Amino acid sequence: xxxxxxxxxxxxxxxxxxxxxxxxxxxxxxxxxxxxxxxxxxxxxxxxxxxxxxxxxxxxxxxxxxxxxxxxxxxxxxxxxxxxxxxxxxxxxxxxxxxxxxxxxxxxxxxxxxxxxxxxxxxxxxxxxxxxxxxxxxxxxxxxxxxxxxxxxxxxxxxxxxxxxxxxxxxxxxxxxxxxxxxxxxxxxxxxxxxxxxxxxxxxxxxxxxx
Numbered sequence: 001x002x003x004x005x006x007x008x009x010x011x012x013x014x015x016x017x018x019x020x021x022x023x024x025x026x027x028x029x030x031x032x033x034x035x036x037x038x039x040x041x042x043x044x045x046x047x048x049x050x051x052x053x054x055x056x057x058x059x060x061x062x063x064x065x066x067x068x069x070x071x072x073x074x075x076x077x078x079x080x081x082x083x084x085x086x087x088x089x090x091x092x093x094x095x096x097x098x099x100x101x102x103x104x105x106x107x108x109x110x111x112x113x114x115x116x117x118x119x120x121x122x123x124x125x126x127x128x129x130x131x132x133x134x135x136x137x138x139x140x141x142x143x144x145x146x147x148x149x150x151x152x153x154x155x156x157x158x159x160x161x162x163x164x165x166x167x168x169x170x171x172x173x174x175x176x177x178x179x180x181x182x183x184x185x186x187x188x189x190x191x192x193x194x195x196x197x198x199x200x201x202x203x204x205x206x207x208x209x210x211x
């Protein structure tokens with residue numbers, strides 16, 4: 001019985017649904033159906049700032065993907081990489097970010113990059129999209145090169161610098177690959193102003209999650 005609205009006006013009323021284990025939940029609808037209202041009820045008074053930061057961090061991507069922004073892996077990975085670099089370690093950050101041709105266009109999910117790493121996307125139906133073969137070659141070559149040399153740089157990709165304490169270059173693996181420095185810092189800064197701290201351990205304590 002969820003009701004959503006703003007400025008004293010109810011836009012979505014008595015919303016009820018159940019998501020079973022293994023189900024995918026997609027939010028679709030024409031203009032005025034309540035998609036933006038959902039964002040406003042998630043990010044509340046910080047919605048405008050969060051949306052602005054998201055559009056800058058992910059230009060051209062679907063705004064509704066903001067409802068599933070990766071606070072579980074991306075943010076902790078950045079923190080760990082910085083700590084590792086501060087201790088003299090050598091590491092390289094990447095973000096797998098193509099859109100898959102299912103459910104009207106689905107953002108990449110955790111482990112969706114595995115077929116690209118092992119170069120067997122031809123066996124995975126959801127990996128059948130324009131540019132997938134080229135992306136597979138770039139990703140698998142990077143992992144193989146890293147395994148051999150400790151550095152993922154190769155001729156198929158732009159220069160990929162290692163993480164330092166003050167700079168976190170991230171290789172964006174998409175149909176067009178690029179390296180961007182600290183590109184989503186502002187986004188997480190704005191999100192963390194309005195949402196409680198994310199706890200990976202609290203999520204994993206949920207007995208209904210298979211892990």
